[in-house]
Amino acid sequence: MPEPPIHLVLHEPEIPNNTGTIGRTCVALGFRLHLIRPLGFDLSEKARRRAGLDYWARLDVVVHDDWASYVASTPGACRWLFTTSATRPMYEAEMRAGDHLVFGKETAGLPRSLIEGAGERAVAIPMRAGERSMNLACAATAGASEALRQLLASGAASLDGAGRIASG
Incomplete structure (x- = not known):
């Protein structure tokens, strides 16, 4: 597969429907999905077939055993x-081709230790005061859309005459 324009990373996702929705978003946008164990669901072929994930074969997905193995396999x-x-x-983030957008698990988000080490690379999706969070699939799609918007604005990605993401 060609190098994806953006990587979506799910740290210990728990709900299969959210991961399935994010996987479909990645297929539609040409992004790579990284899943970091432990996962709260079964990814076997039988489970995917039962869930009707017919697009999963077209998904560029990498499963990592833990955060350390993900970081080691994606240096720089x-x-x-x-x-x-x-x-x-x-x-306010200046997203570029090849960047990784990292999202935490549904019940707890990302570990505090990861957030504290991120500095200026810790970002939020603006929400109304008093709301605790967004659904993981919605948050990942919002982040993916913003990354794509920035790639289009910078010329790192383009659309064809039909308004679809141009390949290559």
């Missing part, structure tokens, strides 16, 4: 950590 990656505790909105 620019990682944007999405968290409700960040004060910097995602719109």
Whole structure:
């Protein structure tokens, strides 16, 4: 597969429907999906077939045993950590081709140790005051859309005459 324009990274996702939705988003946008164990669901072919994930064969997906193995397999990656505790909105992040957008598990988000080490690369999706978080699939899609918008604006990605993402 060609190098994807953006990588979506799910740290210990728990709900299969969210991961399935994010996987479909990655297929539609040409992004790579990274899943970091432990996972809260079965990824076997039988389970995927039963869930009707007919697009999964077209998904560029990599499963990592843990955070350390993910980091080791993606040296030099620019990682944007999405968290409700960040004060910097995602719109201020300067996303570029090849960047990794990292999202935490549904029940707890990302570990505090990862967020503290991210510095300016910890970003938030703006929300109304008093709301605790967004659904993981919605948050990942919002982040993916913003990354694509920035790639299109910078010329790192383009659309064809039909308004579809141009390949290559």
